[in-house]
Amino acid sequence: MAIPDFIREIRSTAGHRLLFLPGVSAVVFDGNGRVLLGRRADTGGWSIIGGIPDPGEQPAAAAVREVYEETAVRCVAERIVLVQTLTRPVVYPNGDRCQFMDVSLRCRAVGGEARVHDEESLEVGWFHLDALPELQEFALFRIRHALTDGPTWFDTTAGG
Template sequence: MATPDFIRELRADIGTQLLFLPGVTAIVFDDEGRVLLGRRSDTGRWAVIGGIPDPGEQPAETAVREVYEETAVHCVPERIVLVETRDPVTYDNGDVCQFMDVTLRCRAVGGEARVNDDESLEVGWFARDALPPLEEFGLTRIKLAVDDDPTWFAPAAPQDV
C-alpha cells in the first residue's frame, strides 16, 4: 500500500513508535445490493475498500476518493455505519499504527469496477450470500451497512461521579 507523504515525513521524526491515524472504510453497494470488494496486492486477500484521509480531507471525501482510486467506481456516501478505534498494528518494517476507523455506507453511481491502481490485484461486485473469504473487519462492516440500525460505536466506560 502506498504510504502518504505526510506519514513518511512524520516517520522520519518519530521512527516506528505508535502513530494514531484516522482511517475511512467505504462499504459500497450497487443497485442490485452487491458489495464492492478489492483483492489487496499487499496481502492477496479480499477486503472492503478504505484508506487514510489526506490532511484536511473529510471522511466522505476520503471514501469517494479511495473508492475511485482503487476501483474506478464513483460513489455517494449515504450514512455513517461505525466509528471504532482499532487495536494497534505493527507492520513488517516495525512501524506501529492505531487507526480510528469511520465506516460509511456508500451507493455506486457510475464507473465500471476494475483495478485502478497498484493497491489491488482484482476488484469485483459480490452478492452478500456469495462473499469471498473476508476478515471479521470487513464482514462486520458489511453487516452493519446492510442493517438500518443507528451508527455503531463502543460505549463509554462509566465515570465515577
Template sequence: MGTPDFIKDVRADAGHQLLLLPGVTAIVLDDDGRVLLGRRADNGEWALIAGIPDPGEQPAAAAVREVYEETGVHSEAVRVVSVHAMRKPVTYPNGDICQFMDITFLCRATGGEAHVHDEESLEVGWFPADGLPPLRDFALFRLKQALTDGPTWFDPAAA
C-alpha cells in the same frame, strides 16, 4: 497510492513507533445490492475499500476518493455506519506500527466500471452479500452494520 506523503514525513521523525491514524472504510453497494471489494496487493486478502484521509479532507470525501482511486468506481457517501478505534495495532512488514480510528461509510455506486485502478489492489469485484470471499471478522462486522440500516455503531463500553 499507498502511504500518504504526510505519513512518510511523520515517520521520518517518529521511526516505527505506534501512530494513531485516521482511517476511512467504504462499504459500496450497487443497485443490485452487491458489495464492492478489493483483493489487497500487500497481503493478497479480499477487503473492504479503505484508506487514510489527507490533511484537511473530510472523511466522507476521503472514502469516496479511496473508492475511485482503488477501483475506478464513482460513489457517494450515504451514511456513517460506525466509528471506532481498532483494538489492536497493526505492524507492517517494514516495522511501522499503526492503530486506526476508523469511520466506516455506506456508499452507493454512481458510475464507472470496477477494475484495478492503482497498485494497492490485485483484483476488484462485485459480490452478492451471501456470496462473499473470505473476509476478516472486522470487515464482516462493518458489513453487517451497513446492511442492517440501523443507527451509527460505536462501542458503548467506551462511551
C-alpha cells in the same frame, strides 16, 4: 497500502513508533445489492475499500476518493455506519506500527466499472452477499452494519 506523503514526513522523525491515525472504510453497494471488494496487495486478502484521509479532508470525501483511486468506481457516501478505534495496532512488513480510528461509511455506486486502478489492489469486484470471498471480521462487521438502517454503531464500553 501506499503511504501518504504526510505520513512519510512524520515517519522521518518518528521511525517505526506507534502512530494513532484516522482511517476510513467504504461499504459500497451497487443497484443489484452487491458489495464492492478489493483483494489487497499488502495482505493478499479480500476486504472492503479503505484508506487514510489527507490532512483536512472530510471522512466522506476520503472514502469516495479511496474507492475511486482503488477501483475506478464512482460512489456517493450515504451515511456513517460505525466509528471504531481498532484495538490492535497494525504492524506493516517494514516495521511501521499504526492504530486506526476507523469511520466506516455506507456508499452507493453511481458510475465507473470495477477494475484495479492503483497498486494497492490485486483484484476488485462486485460480490453478492451470499457469495462473499473469505473476509476478516473487520470487513464482515462493517458489511452487516451497512445493511441495517442504523443507528451508527460505536463502542459504549469503558476503555473501548
